[in-house]
Amino acid sequence: MNFLQQAFRFYINSSLHVALAVVSFTMVTFLNFNLKAGSNILVFVFFSTVVAYNFVKYFSLLKVQRETITTEMKGIVMLSLVSLIPLVMTLNAMTLETFLFIVCLGILTLLYVLPLLPKTKNLRDVSGLKIFVIALVWTGTTVGLPFFETDQGNTLLDTETIYYASSRFFLIIALTIPFEIRDTKLDSPYLKTLPQWVGITNTKVIGVLLSLLSLVILVLSGEDLASPYILLYLLVIGFIVFSNQDNTIYYSAFWVESLPLLWFLAIFIFG
Template identity: 40%
Template sequence: MRLFKPLFNFYINSSLHVALAVYALTWLTLLELELGYNEIILYFVFYATITGYNFVKFFGVAKFRHKKLTGWLKAIQIMSFFCFLLMCYYGAQLEQETLVILLVFAMLTFMYAIPFLPQRKDWTLRHVGGLKVYVIALVWAGVTVGLPAVNTRCEMTFNVLLLLVQRFIYVVVLMIPFEIRDLKFDNSKLETIPQKLGVNKAKTLGYGLLFLFFGLEFLKHNVNNTKMVLFIVVMLTGIMLRYAKIDQGKYYSAFMVESMPIMWLLFVFLFG
């Protein structure tokens, strides 16, 4: 048991869990668009997520707040280096059109973490009021939907565009519990959703977005996955949102909320 807790903390803090969530969302896209299992895309997304998230952390944007983490920092850096090499390996096998899109998202990630001017450390995309959650949602939607669609030369149909919008909406909802948790840390100038609306209204907005997210499914044609699975995902995400609070447990958002995409994929395999 003594070994389990530090290993679990390493799993969370090294971005392995968030990488699995992005991996799961990408696989869900492949399933819905009937593109088949694509090892290159999935592995690239997994390793790129670890590389990107840990890059942001190491540059002090998402600062480690727990002293116990510092003992694992070197191990996380070493792991991130090997993940970067693997990202490059799988990235070299992607289509040229995909690499162009990836360059855009790489620039967004860079601008999110690195100040535009060295002397102004607060001049990053993260510090632009009200922008943080939408930048993250845009990158997640682009990587988990746009990337597999472009790389497999999938036709950009109405269904694909709807899926992009749905994924963007869903990630915004997933971010709300994190922003509620971070209310006691975030500078008021960030103008996060809970800062602007308050906790209760932020949750109400989240419920409305979940309703919209589910409703858009009925506009699609010949959808592969079942609406029952999506309904379960919406209900469970709504419950996660309902019980999010400022003084939430250490793993509530970082593990439980972040697990929703993984659970979604499991539900598709079980009930789809």
């Protein structure tokens, strides 16, 4: 494996790419509602995503393989620790409402990995719940945080904003489906993921329907049904339809997670 391949692998495995995806969807919210995007919130979202995702993915592994971790894993741990510095610095600059909202998202993330009580399950291991927890945290981060940070938290209960957040929630579930299909052979049967529960074909149908539902709700929220949205949703549906258990890790971890970046660029350029 040459240097570029190693660097790209580290970029994906260290959650830098997914962090860009979360920041991109956060920026889309700022643009859609004409909110002023402060650097603190974007820096926080990026580095908190790196820390949270690496914690979720590697915490259990590090507990049992502490003595035999690879050089790449050591790099990921170091990156996560360094990421805590800008995370804490920007968190210190947040408003009280934003801070409290972040605490709620943080608790939900911790409970995704750690059980609330001894001998109880974490949220990831509760049958059928995993995909909804992921969508809720992504929606809270990419929709809720921009409103709280711009002192617009009181408008989150407005009909337009509820529609918008619901559209993002269903879109995130749809985008998670290629990952669910990819991991069908790896996930324990008791997790009852969508592919385990209804089969891969029906899961794809559900993903397509959720994408269309997200689009309809987005229009109800007041967004114009402009050509960028049609193309973007068609791409989401395409990735769902062509996903299977034999896709490489980069199909979902790079290409699917590149869609939020493309989403931001399309909205930024075409409005």
